[in-house]
Amino acid sequence: MGNLNIAVLGPLGYAKDLGKKGTTSDITFYNLKKGDDTVTLIEPTRYPERLAPLFYAASMADAALVVIGEITPTLGEWILMLDEARVEQGSIVLQNYLTPRDLAPLLRGTVLERYEFVDADPIVLRDRLLACAHARPSVAPAPGVVGTVPIDHHFNVRGIGTVVLGGVTRGGIRKHDILKVYPGEQAITVRSIQKHDDDFDWATEGDRVGLALKNIESDDLDRGFVLSNDPEIRARTNLVARAALVKYWPAPLAAGTVLHVGHWMQFIPARVEAVQDGGDRRQPTLTLALEKDLVYLPGDTAVLHYLEGGKLRIVGHIELA
Template sequence: MGNLTVVAIAPPDVLRELGKKGTSSDITFYNLKRGSDTVTLIEPSRYPERLASLFFSVSMAQSAILVIDAITPALGECILMLDSAGLREGFIVLRNYLSPDQVNPLFKGTVLESYRFCDENWIELKEALLIRASEVPSQEPSADSMPYGTMAIDHHFNVKGIGTVALGGVVAGCLRKHDQLKVLPGERTATLRSIQKHDDDSGYGVVHDRVGLALKNIESDDLDRGYVLTTDPAVSVTDEITADAHLVKYWPSPIHEGMVIYCGHWMQFVSGKVTAVENASDFRRPSLTIRLEKPLVYLPGDRVVLHYLEGGKLRVVGRLILP
């Protein structure tokens, strides 16, 4: 069962053409399934009001669909988010008589240069998505080759007769039924009772799978969006980041001490105050120290997308790699 997770930056009427609506909050899920192949489409349903809605949708995705009706500031912000997140695979649908020549200058130097232009034919696009899903590896790896797994929670609740259920995406490795999971941040643990993938029972979930986990020894009230369930001892927790940043080319002025920057990683959107800045010859390549308001859970080498919510029309700052 190969699963492709796709951020769909498109009007709701388009999403209804592509999949069946599922869980909905500030992000809305639509599901497409054929045989054992599945596509999870994620709509940032509170964007542009909430920038976090867009980040969460992009952060979970392996691919993107961008439906462009007009050239607007919001389109520019979406391009910067997709590029800062490094999402290199996607489909572009132009409407209202827009042509590739009109939008290609906006994509220059970004990951969107590699996206594929598609006609406004939702049947053909669904077929392309399902074919791509069939190419995603889905077999259970051996415990020797992939002993650990990590999942980021986006929704959680209590189900009568089952107990605590956490929904989210496997972001690394492989999780297996009966795993003993660390619940981060914090000191709690939980037992993985069972796994579902698109309503089908499974003994495991691999990276890129969207899963529902039934958990034992923890209550739903003990969880929150952004919490991480993991068996991996390499997963770390920090309340301070020091790393070299890469700011978007449109960022107008140097980052300064005291700025409040939001760090987006997995399903976390954590505010922090810049406490130190070292600028070399290019202020768009600073070394930053950010003191976080609450702990950030991560794997070394992961990417963080930086946001500045007081920036008016320019709210995507850039990116950094966690040491």
């Protein structure tokens, strides 16, 4: 029994031939299941007019499926996002007579350089994805293990109450666990756990879950909120962080610039308050004032975006301490 989360970047709706359509908003989920093995396919539905859905898809992904029919600025943005979000595993489907050689200069030095070129046949792709899911089995978390679940959707279900959808990004959770909601630290109880519509007593890292919660209303939640019982979790509106900018970024970052910080299911405006680059403009230390709390674990990275950047909207990443 295993689950694999796949960001599908290609023609809109490409994933419909691979899985059954599920939750739809600015991102769309498709579900593939065989026996106890499951694959969650994630498409950025509202991209490219909005950048956030592309980040969300990459942020949730264990791996990517990239479908390339032409070389365009959009392809360049896909490559930058997957590289900055560190989606290190993936597959590439080529269309319109493109060859691996055509793409080699674009992929060189990025995580996509290690992706495999695969057959476009949907049956072959489904089997391949399910085999990858089977190779990473879920194991029940040991007693005392802490867990973290970023929320991507939330709603009220008649007769059940508040339900959230998300993925276990660290550790594991169990039915009846008491977790805190960040930001704010309100305590809630996990009433029940579902994985791909089946009831479970537990979920572990990599699992996509639906959780029924006790002691909170859906209206009190928002996308990007985080459920956790990890004592290391942090919530900050001010950060001092080391950045690494993409090689294409044309100029030093300046105080006053408004960026968006992406981490888990958060996409938060942040003003650059100060920049110290020590002579290396591509690796500055940034002082950032965020519009609201960023929730994270020490050692995580977050992707920097500049929405006014035209064809270059991905700035780089920061290290969170």
